[in-house]
Amino acid sequence: MSWDLLAVALMVGAANWAFRALPILMRMDRMAVGGWLGRFLSSTGSAAIATLFVASILPALTPDLARLAPVLTGTAAVLATWAALRSVVLATLAGAVTHGLTVWLLG
């Protein structure tokens, strides 16, 4: 193993642990309950999920109908399964299976 790679891995890994754990251990969420920071943190979750969905779907959006069709059918499957079952796990799996099946059917 290269020492450069090990040094980078240890520095970045330590920073990642600090970013994920220290704000919880330091009770950053209690610093301004009811204040602007509280509202900011309450909104961060919804904003993050919306952001991550948009960021993950953007590369799949294309004018090419043959490549767009699996995305549309997969998305429709997630919406339909969520509407029927209210289950995140099942909706996700249904979307992925439908997407894969569409790719298979379109050859």
Add this chain to the structure above:
Amino acid sequence: MNRLLVTRVQSHALSSRSGFAQPPRTVDRVRSPRYLSAPMTRTRPPFVDGLIASLPIVLGYFPIAFSFGVAATRAGFSQIDAFALSLVIYAGASQFLALALLSSGAPVLVVAFTLIAMNLRHVLYGPALMRQAGDQAGNQAGDDAGRRHAWAWAWGLTDEVFGQALGALARGQRFSQAYMFGLGLGAYASWVSGTVVGAYAGGGALEGWPALNAGLGFMLPALFLALLLSILSRRQLPVIAVAGLATVAGTLALSATSGILLGMLAGAVAGTMRR
């Protein structure tokens, strides 16, 4: 970990030691029709609930980590190197970028600070999660029991694990450290094992199965959409709309990483300004 950035890229009462007491399931049955036909009591440990909830993440991570393992060996790194990067860094986009920078001969400190900057958004996840848990539990989320083992389970707070945990809280599930351990462990194991398999299998293993490859590749967008549906409410609409638009604008004008950071900040600021 973010699929876009790497470009190809879910009771019983809990002891106070492990977090917050699970509410009576009758509450959930009132809230959600899906519990109406459920048994009166559940004995499944929250850790197992967490593992089950990690399933979509597990299925989504594995092929991405597999790709990372392949890319690492193609870039001249050993299987042990690829394994170490996934085990120690555990942030997909950063890992792919690490390969590019290290193999181009960039200085170690430049590489490290570039990768650290990419993951700064994770600072918001823990407080946002604990805030949601606190709101739900009448602002008791700050007690020591709910955070005692955060030094360990917080390591697993990736984008997808955070999203899944927040979605569970938004659906009425009480915060539980055991659940967080299960959720995080499933995702982490998938990421590390996918890397190892990819590093040893080499390129082209999934290329013979295009439909399977495509379905697995759609797992993370499908998960994010399902999570978005689970938190969708009239109150959250402005936040969601602003975050989505800012992400598109930032991605098109700057970069995918900038788009994500801008989207989160713009959505959170929109939420801060409402009364």
